[in-house]
Amino acid sequence: MEFVAKKREDAMASAQSELKAFVDGQLEAIRKKDIERLMSFYSPDIIYFDVVPPLQYTGAAALRERFLQWFDGYARTHLAAG
Numbered sequence: 001m002e003f004v005a006k007k008r009e010d011a012m013a014s015a016q017s018e019l020k021a022f023v024d025g026q027l028e029a030i031r032k033k034d035i036e037r038l039m040s041f042y043s044p045d046i047i048y049f050d051v052v053p054p055l056q057y058t059g060a061a062a063l064r065e066r067f068l069q070w071f072d073g074y075a076r077t078h079l080a081a082g
Helices: 002-031 035-039 062-079
Strands: 048-049 056-057
Touching: 002 035, 035 062, 048 062, 056 062
Parallel strands: none
Antiparallel strands: 048 056
16 A cells, blocks of 8 residues: 555656646746747647637637737736836
């Protein structure tokens, strides 16, 4: 039993480490507004849901356009708040 528990803990730690690296990579790409790196995290046939209309983006080209709009809006918001 102890061996199985240790193996499970190791697997969880590995999965958490991989997930953290994935999310950290996305956040870094967003902070740097690196569209190429950000898009590398998504499949070409992505179906992406958002909280603002149109709520759903289908395909990498549509998502890329959304992210570029988001980056532009973020720059204006960030500058206005600063």
